[in-house]
Amino acid sequence: MTFSTKSVRTAVFISGTVLITLLATCAQASGYPVTVQSCNRQVTFDHAPKAAVSNDVNLTEMMLALGLQDHMVGFTGVSGWKTLDPSLRNGIRQLPELSPKYPTKEVLLGANADFYFAGWNYGMRVGGGVTPETLAPLGIKVYELTESCIHIMHKPKVSMNDMYVDLLNLGRIFNVEARAQKLVNGYKKELATFQATLTPLKKTPKVFVYDSGEEQPFTAGRYAMPTALIEAAGGKNIVDDVQKSWTQIGWEPVIARNPDVIVIVNYGDVTAQQKIQFLKSNPAFSDITAVKKNHFVVLQYVEATPGPRNIEAIKKLAKAFRNDAS
Structure with a gap:
């Protein structure tokens, strides 16, 4: 049997058309491409990242909460800040820490990363060497932590929705949207159920967040996650008007x-107890109500930053506010 050149070309064309159609159908069936909003950018993914890197303990825990370990090649920015939580070590199994603090482009390239989950001042600095713009030519896509977007754009006041949005966007990026939605719905229900059981406070407690620093305190302003946690627990951040x-x-x-309660963020070289002792031993703070009455509540770093521990952090704060009011 013989075939004409024309018939062979026709067969090849038809086969190619069928293949393209099949590939398009498969892509559509898998949910890709997907586009998510990341701060002031829209980022499109044609497939789930296969070599993801997360920075910081709270962002890494978001990845773990969604069961994305198999999509990861490592994490960064935990041991250098001494924020490691024992349960994180269990969750990440054999994943390596690629850099103790912020990674360089070379570190990410060395891991063959194709995705970097970080935030502004959570693994990236404005004008720094590692940003969405510097990583794009290297084939590394970036999703930015929503809470951190205030460093490069205007955004609404921080809320629990910042954390929920990140989980849902990660769910879309990695094609585990149903898993992400179930997780977020569970958090929302758990929080609403807990808040419904709370005894109303006679007075809204004034709360100060003490992260670090002796000459000048490092704290959480209007756009930092503790403000949302404090409000969900029934209090008010005394520097809620600080637009940072x-x-x-x-x-x-x-x-x-004059805060009624001081929240201590525990991490790093200076322990929570050392921070409390500094506040109690300094005569300048002796008239602060929280210091006089020993009204301190300790949150671990991973509880005070956006992530899966936020609901437990709210419960801890709510209990402390009511104990202090009694």
């Missing part, structure tokens, strides 16, 4: 605004 995220301020406004 995590930031440094002076001690004068802290003394003048």
